[in-house]
Amino acid sequence: MKVKAVATNELTSVKLLIPHPMETGRRKDQSGTIVPAHYITEVMAEHKGEAVFHAEFGPGVSRDPYLSFEFIGAKAGETLTISWVDNKGGSEKSDFPITSI
């Protein structure tokens, strides 16, 4: 997971890229068998223990989801915790530093 969180004044802009196949469950591989659905269902962000972002995804989100969002009340030097879960029970949770420009 790649995350860039930049605080300017009160506003923190977050861009993140999550490497994930995001299989829809409708694609066939070369031998013609359906590739089972495997996609991220939820993405969350927390700052100082408070949820600042929550998204639900379906299989219509592109492979290797790339998204951005904004929130207020954080400063450079603080930490943003990003986590996601997928439909097969996979998950990831990591801390990222909030930087200034």
Added chain:
Amino acid sequence: MGISRRQFFRTVAWVGASLSVMSVLPERLLARWNAGAFKADKLEDAVREKYGSLPVEDSSAIQLTVPEIAEDGAFVPVSVSSVMPGITSISIFSETNFSPLVASFDVMPRMRPNISLRIRMAETGNVVVMAKAGDHLYRASRLVVVSVGGCG
């Protein structure tokens, strides 16, 4: 006098602390993923599963930015922003997809309604955004011409 003043405040503090823990836990432990909305195969059904039957109106206060032509339907960039106060939820739909609901965002108290995401589009059709503020849904919609479908 079965309960002392100190005991009373201790109990109140304990109940308060327990409630705040309980209010956080379900959010983390129980999946809130709205299966009904994501599995719906028609736009209207997906909207109803997600938001119930709230009145819908078109709004120019919802800014939806998409390409007019997407050469690759597997990666269509979508941006949504609004200056409308009180938005609590934003959902992105692709009308022609097998399952139209693509993604749903809870606009948390500290979050600004300004998001972007890359989505798959099966074929040419409308990208529709619904923003919930109060008991209303505000809609923005844009046609995207897709050269090669992205749901193969």
